[in-house]
Amino acid sequence: MTTLETGIASAHSRTADPAGDAEGGDALTLGRRVREQRIQLGLTLEQLAAAVDRAPSQLSAIENGKREPRLPLLRALAGALGVTVDELLVDEAPNERAALEIAVERAQRGTVFRSLGIQPVRVSKATSDETLRAILGLHQEVERLHGERAATPEEARRANTELRSEMRTAGNYFADLESAATNLLDSAGYAGGPVSQQLISTVAEKLGFQLHYVASVPHSTRSVIDRRNGRIYLSSNLPSRDARAPILRALASVVCGHEEPRNYGDFLRQRVEANYLAGAVLLPEAATVGLLEEAKKQRRISMEDLRDAFGVSYEMAAHRFTNLATERLGLQVHFMKAHESGTLIKAYENDGVRFPSDALGNLEGAQVCRNWTARTIFAQPDRFNPWYQYTDMAAGGTYWCTSRVEKAKEGMYSVSVGVRFEDVKWFRGRETPHRSQSFCPDDRCCRRASSELTKKWQAAAWPEAATPTSLLAALPTGTFPGVDSHEVYEFLETQERRSVESMRATP
Numbered sequence: 001m002t003t004l005e006t007g008i009a010s011a012h013s014r015t016a017d018p019a020g021d022a023e024g025g026d027a028l029t030l031g032r033r034v035r036e037q038r039i040q041l042g043l044t045l046e047q048l049a050a051a052v053d054r055a056p057s058q059l060s061a062i063e064n065g066k067r068e069p070r071l072p073l074l075r076a077l078a079g080a081l082g083v084t085v086d087e088l089l090v091d092e093a094p095n096e097r098a099a100l101e102i103a104v105e106r107a108q109r110g111t112v113f114r115s116l117g118i119q120p121v122r123v124s125k126a127t128s129d130e131t132l133r134a135i136l137g138l139h140q141e142v143e144r145l146h147g148e149r150a151a152t153p154e155e156a157r158r159a160n161t162e163l164r165s166e167m168r169t170a171g172n173y174f175a176d177l178e179s180a181a182t183n184l185l186d187s188a189g190y191a192g193g194p195v196s197q198q199l200i201s202t203v204a205e206k207l208g209f210q211l212h213y214v215a216s217v218p219h220s221t222r223s224v225i226d227r228r229n230g231r232i233y234l235s236s237n238l239p240s241r242d243a244r245a246p247i248l249r250a251l252a253s254v255v256c257g258h259e260e261p262r263n264y265g266d267f268l269r270q271r272v273e274a275n276y277l278a279g280a281v282l283l284p285e286a287a288t289v290g291l292l293e294e295a296k297k298q299r300r301i302s303m304e305d306l307r308d309a310f311g312v313s314y315e316m317a318a319h320r321f322t323n324l325a326t327e328r329l330g331l332q333v334h335f336m337k338a339h340e341s342g343t344l345i346k347a348y349e350n351d352g353v354r355f356p357s358d359a360l361g362n363l364e365g366a367q368v369c370r371n372w373t374a375r376t377i378f379a380q381p382d383r384f385n386p387w388y389q390y391t392d393m394a395a396g397g398t399y400w401c402t403s404r405v406e407k408a409k410e411g412m413y414s415v416s417v418g419v420r421f422e423d424v425k426w427f428r429g430r431e432t433p434h435r436s437q438s439f440c441p442d443d444r445c446c447r448r449a450s451s452e453l454t455k456k457w458q459a460a461a462w463p464e465a466a467t468p469t470s471l472l473a474a475l476p477t478g479t480f481p482g483v484d485s486h487e488v489y490e491f492l493e494t495q496e497r498r499s500v501e502s503m504r505a506t507p
Contacts, residue, residue, distance in 0.1 A: 028065035028102045029093055035063040035096040037081040051080040064103060071426050100132050107139040116142070157362035159265035163272065164172050164363070166505060168350045171326035174276060181280035182256050193310040194283050200244045204232060211247065212495070218488050223250040226492050233495065245316065248278035276323065281309045283320040287329045292321070295426075296329060297414070302428045303402060303417055315415045322348055322417070331426065334399070338374040340412040342367045351420050354396050356440065370446035371436040373401035374416045388419070388429035394439040400424040400432075447467055 014238045038048050039456055045063075049056040052073065061067035069077065078085045093099035101123050107113055108120035108142075121127070185195070188202040204211055209225070213236040217224055223246050224233045232250050234243055252258070252274035261267040284305070291309055307317035318335055325331040334349035347355050347363045356366035368374050373389040380387050387403045401418035424430045439445035449457075 010503075011173040026091060027068045028064075028090060028105055029069070029344040030088060031063045032098040032102060033088050033090065033094050034059075034081070036078060036098060037083060037088075037471075038063075041081065048077075048080060052076040065102075077247055093280055093317065095231070096301060100129060100136070102138050104132050104139075107136060107143075111446065112143045113139060123455050152437060156264045156268075157364075159263070159268055161362050163265065163268050164348065167272070167348060171350060172322050173324065173327035174273075174347055177256075177276050178280055181277055182285065184255065184281055185284055190284065192287060194309070195244065195251070197244050199244070200247050200281075204247060204251060207251060209251070209254075211243070213243075213497070218491050221488060222246055225253060226495070227248045227254075228492075229496060229499070231495070233491070244282060245278045245312075248281050249274040252277045254294060275319070279312075279316055279320040279323065282312050282316065285324065285328075287422050288320060289324055292324065292329055299430075300390055301426050302386075303404070314406060318417045326350060331419060331423055333417060335414050335418075336368070336414075336416050337429045338368045338375050339410065340378050340414075342370065342375055344368050351399075351418075351423075352396055353399055354393065355417065365446070369440040371414075371438045373403045373418065373436075373439075374414045376434075376436060377416075378404045379410065379412050386429060387434075388432035389436060390424075390432070390437070392437045394437075394442065394445075397421060400427070400430065402427065402429050469479045 022211060038045070039193055042050075045056045045059055052059075053076075054073065058067070062069050064119050074085055074088065077086055081088075087480065093102055104121070104123055111486045113120070113477055117227045121131075125130065141367045154198035184203050184206075185199075187206045188199050190199060191334055208230050209232050210230060212233050213238060214233055217233055217235050223235075225231070226233065232247060234250075252272070252438050255277060256270070256273050258270050258273075261270060288306070290308065290311070295305065303314060303317050303321060306321060307314050312319070312320075315337065322333055322335045325333045334355075335347065336344060336355070337346040338344050338476055344356060344363055344366045349355060355363045356368060357363050371378075371386065376389060377387040383405050388400070389403075390398055390400050392398050398421040399418050400421060403414050403416035405414050407413075440447075448454075
């Protein structure tokens, strides 16, 4: 259904808006129902007005949805028209033409249309359906562009901050997704140990999808799911040669019942759910908790052991640990992913650590203190072993972290997991002698050059900033932000055509 058809359908059958009720009915819909019944009875406006002892202008205002009749008048109208009050108040346009008129009238009375400062078009019997559809289509495009402009970076940051708050409240544990992951594994016959790629393929088949590896998927996507033909397209050139997580993230839209995101909040929530489901399948709850509980008894909890036991990336192991640490182990933790430039990419905490943030409380994009484990690890020559460090915070006590460096196309980044000093007794690496102090957000901690260097170079230095293109661009737009829908649809059309041609060529 197109956006235009949706607008008309919502006028044709809609839930009553309490703010515009006339004993439960929408004024526009009620007016059209009165007019339709009057015309069917062959009554003029003047004749109906005389029958209910009102001026024709009053009835005209009611029929045009500009005035709501009080209950006595509503009863009088129903009696004169030979219907019940309930029939007049049905929240459904009497016919398709009326639904179109209502949709246009409602659009012209909205805040977006009023903000344009132009006169509304008078809707009459002489106005053709084509004209009304054109007006409605233009309004909806203006409304879309208005909403697109409203999707500012500030809005996205607010949505991200709200979502992180919900995750903190839940201890980053979501029982419904754990249950969904368990059901998927049971359906595929999981019997323990690392979850194989073959088992993930079986999960996809159980859900009605075939896996197709192609030379390249649309550049703005990780995978593309074709619900029409039951296919999941993935790149045959996956960097890690491990398609398990991409397959599961694609299937999450089906398992979680995702619909097209209405806003950035929906988009971010769906991404979190997809990543969570992938982790919950690849590191099954029962097996993972069993391993962690035993490690806690031995006081040897380690992200490396978790990674190796289930054959996943260090980052996924660290993520999964945060899902289960509070709910199943009674530990409050923090997690962060930081680029080698010091930019915070992802973060989660429920142990009180104070991450750097902007005025809205958003973390992503902030600069991590140079003295934190997530930054000091980049100066270490040994990249094979994990880096452990205690950091004394100016406000908030002492925290211990374990960190590793991983490589991505954007450069090097660190993945760190940490706890408060009182909880470090459960972790391997607590004996580390490495210790640092952080006074951030005080600029004197690590952001301000020494007086000597400042005096020498302040007037002489003129650096050219390596401004990322994204800084100058608007927030990614579209139903799925940053995804080129035209490219995706062309891709699916090409794949479907090739499939049909291949079937025809087969004897």
